[in-house]
Amino acid sequence: MKDNISSSPILNIVSRILFAPIIIFGLYVQFHGDYGPGGGFQAGVIIAAAFILYSMVFGIKKGETLVPIKINQYLMCIGVLLYAGVGVVSIFLNGNYLDYNVLASDSSSGQHLGIILVELGVGITVATVMIALYHSFASFRIKDD
Amino acid sequence: MNFLIINFFLISILLLTTFYIFKTTSLISVVALTGIFTLVCAAIYVNLDAVDVAFTEAAVGSGISTILMVMAVAKLPEGKKNELLNLFPSILLSVSIVIVLLLIITNLPLLGDPNAPIHLHVTPEYIKESKSIFHIPNVVTNILASYRGFDTLGETIVIFTAGLGVIVLLTSNTLNRKTKFKKKVKK
Amino acid sequence: MVSGLFIIITSQNYIKKIVGLAIFQTSVFVFFVSLAKIIDGTAPILNSTNDVYSNPLPHVLILTAIVVGVATSALGLAIVLQIYKNYGSIEENEIKKVELKENN
Incomplete structure (x- = not known):
């Protein structure tokens, strides 16, 4: 199976225009999660959707140059480690594991900081796992060449 | 309504x-x-x-x-259009599960009842604390990341592991059944 | 919910089995979220005009479960693709025939 690189100018231009707004919307959902509906899970999926749209329209080869597989796999690990690392930091600051009250001077801003870091970890993990799922499904071949 | x-x-x-x-x-x-x-x-x-x-x-x-x-x-x-597997036992199983579930539903509190047990235990404290102490309007995010942080950590690790599993299943070349079985038989 | 279970048991096709599993899962999620509803309540985002909010705890559990469900069904699809690569079919009865032939 070849990569079906689209020759339609409409698809090309529309996906070029949509790429940046989708990512900005994802970042808005990510960091506005304290105040409105949203959070790491949804934002990760929205950001992954932007990259999946790119590699659907322009072909998997180009998508892999945009997000190299190695870097994607490192980011998967970094997301989980960021989440777990916040817990370890709060142990060193004389708190319990994943106790955000000690991260800042008072408990309210500590909670805000901890929740933003944890949601960032979740978002990175979900986004990179979804991109990795898409790339491995798209590059799988039934018949060995 | x-x-x-x-x-x-x-x-x-x-x-x-x-x-x-x-x-x-x-x-x-x-x-x-x-x-x-x-x-x-x-x-x-x-x-x-x-x-x-x-x-x-x-x-x-x-x-x-x-x-x-x-x-x-x-x-x-x-x-392909195939005949259904185990048609009679699965109908029996499904009907009996439906009857059991309907019996359980009669014991549940009514939909939207504010005095149901689920609304009385920990949730009022969560809502009160995130309003007055933490100032985080979205209670769902607060519970997700803070009160139930361990739970979410576990879920993140599950997603990570599922991603690893798919990568291993779809990109490795060692999973060919025939070559593996033949090697075992020769031994 | 039971219809999802019914699809899992009766269909021979592995993709349909995975879809049945997804239906089973989603209907359990709907049941869980329906427990959290309070009549005349609003969504659990605090504001100054409302006092009654629906219960946020089941929402949290289901929110994480949805993402995990998608990740696990992707794992199932990957296994189905590998089965097709190795057996040349994704119907259960045909795979059983291939297995029988090889054992004899």
Whole structure:
């Protein structure tokens, strides 16, 4: 199976225009999660959707140059480690594991900081796992060449 | 009661979709019907005041999941019309489960009852604390990341592991059954 | 919910089995979220005009479960693709025939 690189100018231009707004919307959902509906899970999926749209329209080869597989796999690990690392930091600051009250001077801003870091970890993990799922499904071949 | 009428309407759409998923043999239309199913579920969540869940279901369930299923089905052959497996025992099992569930439902508190046990235990404290102490308006995010942080850590690790599993299954060349079996037989 | 279970048991096709599993899962989620509803309540985002909010705890559990469900069904699809690569079919009865032939 070849990569079906689209020759339609409409698809090309529309996906070029949509790429940046989708990512900005994802970042808005990510960091506005304290105040409105949203959070790491949804934002990760929205950001992954932007990259999946790119590699659907322009072909998997180009998508892999945009997000190299190695870097994607490192980011998967970094997301989980960021989440777990916040817990370890709060142990060193004389708190319990994943106790955000000690991260800042008072408990309210500590909670805000901890929740933003944890949601960032979740978002990175979900986004990179979804991109990795898409790339491995798209590059799988039934018949060995 | 507008709320109940909308709910009944949406749930009847769900039942219809499930029936057609059961009936059709073409795999690509099964995938499309699954997308419809999850999108209608997202509408039900909005009707039940669960905006975060509806957001997730619309993005993850009917977005990414449908794309992945289409990617997989594009590489697979068309579904064939086969006779159904174990028809009589499965009808018996399904009917008995339905009867048991209906018996349980009669013991549940009414839908939307504010004095049900689920609303009385820890949730009032969560809402009060995130209003007065932490100043975080979205209680769902607060519980997700702070009160139930361990839970979410576990879920993140599950997603990570599933991603690793798919990468290993689809990109490694060592999973060919015939070569492996032949090697074992020779030994 | 039971119809999802019915599809899992009766259909021979592995993709349909995975879809049945997804239906089973989603209907359990709908049941869970319906427990959280309070009549005349609003979504659990605090504001100054409302006092009654629906219960946020089931929402949290289901929110994480949805994402995990998609990740696991992707794992199932990957296994189905590998089965097709190795057996040349995704129907259960045909795979059983291939297995029988090889054992004899």
